[in-house]
Amino acid sequence: MMLYKLIPPSVVTATIQLPASKSISNRALIINALGKGTYAPENLSDCDDTQVMIKALTEGKGTIDIMAAGTAMRFLTAYLSVTPGERTITGTARMQQRPIQILVNALRELGAEIVYTNNEGYPPLCIKGAELKGNEITLKGNVSSQYISALLMIGPVLKDGLTLHLSGEIISRPYINLTLQLMQDFGAKAAWTSPSSISVAPQLYQSIPFKVESDWSAASYWYQIAALSPKAEIELLGLFRNSYQGDSRGAEVFSRLGITTEFTSQGVKLKKTGKAPERLEEDFVDIPDLAQTFVVTCALLNIPFRFTGLQSLKIKETDRIAALRTELKKLGYVIEEENDSILMWNGERCEPEEIPVIDTYEDHRMAMAFAPAVICHPNLLIADPQVVTKSYPGYWEDLKQAGFQVINEG
Numbered sequence: 001m002m003l004y005k006l007i008p009p010s011v012v013t014a015t016i017q018l019p020a021s022k023s024i025s026n027r028a029l030i031i032n033a034l035g036k037g038t039y040a041p042e043n044l045s046d047c048d049d050t051q052v053m054i055k056a057l058t059e060g061k062g063t064i065d066i067m068a069a070g071t072a073m074r075f076l077t078a079y080l081s082v083t084p085g086e087r088t089i090t091g092t093a094r095m096q097q098r099p100i101q102i103l104v105n106a107l108r109e110l111g112a113e114i115v116y117t118n119n120e121g122y123p124p125l126c127i128k129g130a131e132l133k134g135n136e137i138t139l140k141g142n143v144s145s146q147y148i149s150a151l152l153m154i155g156p157v158l159k160d161g162l163t164l165h166l167s168g169e170i171i172s173r174p175y176i177n178l179t180l181q182l183m184q185d186f187g188a189k190a191a192w193t194s195p196s197s198i199s200v201a202p203q204l205y206q207s208i209p210f211k212v213e214s215d216w217s218a219a220s221y222w223y224q225i226a227a228l229s230p231k232a233e234i235e236l237l238g239l240f241r242n243s244y245q246g247d248s249r250g251a252e253v254f255s256r257l258g259i260t261t262e263f264t265s266q267g268v269k270l271k272k273t274g275k276a277p278e279r280l281e282e283d284f285v286d287i288p289d290l291a292q293t294f295v296v297t298c299a300l301l302n303i304p305f306r307f308t309g310l311q312s313l314k315i316k317e318t319d320r321i322a323a324l325r326t327e328l329k330k331l332g333y334v335i336e337e338e339n340d341s342i343l344m345w346n347g348e349r350c351e352p353e354e355i356p357v358i359d360t361y362e363d364h365r366m367a368m369a370f371a372p373a374v375i376c377h378p379n380l381l382i383a384d385p386q387v388v389t390k391s392y393p394g395y396w397e398d399l400k401q402a403g404f405q406v407i408n409e410g
């Protein structure tokens, strides 16, 4: 097992070229493939989740391994259902435990030919491309928005278009809006027709020159470093005020923790005001990928919190509710859980471990959200640090550039 020991600088000074957004990259790639575009999307992410998508779309293999990429698994399942040929799509052991039945049922209702090769309801899937019929379906909106994005993106290539009715509370809605935004950019007619229905018109995608923005989820770890450091001067390149990404709301939530954002022509500069609240309450239903960042940050700043809307965390790269509680306990913080969807901390402490080894559970965000914790807990070690390549391959190099020492303890 690889372990990283980190030594923070006394002042963090850095200008960081963030990775490009994997969510935008993977949507642009699918839309581009469906539109047989003449322009290739620019500034695609160099992360694993995007690299597996590029391979799947270009190699033409009979078996596609998307490793741990949820977006690639869900988006390609819909894409392969409308693309000639027969392919098997699989992923890591964890991916084979992440549910996909809601999407498969919806696609089958449209006539897709999909077989579970192993366990009913889970990847791997064997998919035979077909011409899909039928254009109006109802599916659950409260498990993963990726099922909805996957269906929406194939909507324009269906003969009669597609209307989706979403039941239950809609989670991760900004990711659905991101899909609609990109589809519209590429010439599709797709929009909400009610708070829970979306219609897509049949219409060919147009090819346009398109450049992917930097990743706001990745930016959150730098806001966290600014919040935890006594002194920090951090500039993040490639972020915009009017971002397509829902996680840009992290800037507003961090402003309540005393980190304000100044937009420049190149990106953002983070400023520490030093003001912190007595308590933080936030609903994460729209920003699930920021949950780990804020749970770790608040505990370490000694800010009691109550975070709701975390119901999707159990089916992500790992059960993030359990992982956060277990690992923060090693650092001496007792976090409570309620209804599988709420994390709370009332300030309760326990004895921290002398040399806490933070396990990362094949979850990039566990590594990235706990690395900044070294500023307050200098003895901690990060296990399996290479997990960051799922979304941010340059994370450790960027920390070095910011003055952190990153030591491989073997």
Ligand SMILES: O=C(O)C1=C[C@@H](OP(=O)(O)O)[C@@H](O)[C@H](O)C1
Pocket: 022, 023, 024, 071, 143, 144, 145, 146, 149, 171, 172, 175, 288, 289, 312
């Ligand atoms: O569509 C997307 O790009 C994503 C949607 C979200 O997943 P859920 O809709 O499953 O919450 C998010 O957690 C994931 O990292 C990326």
Ligand SMILES: C=C(OP(=O)(O)O)C(=O)O
Pocket: 068, 069, 070, 071, 072, 289, 316, 317, 365, 391
């Ligand atoms: C949940 C995530 O990814 P995915 O669902 O696409 O695997 C994530 O990046 O935090």
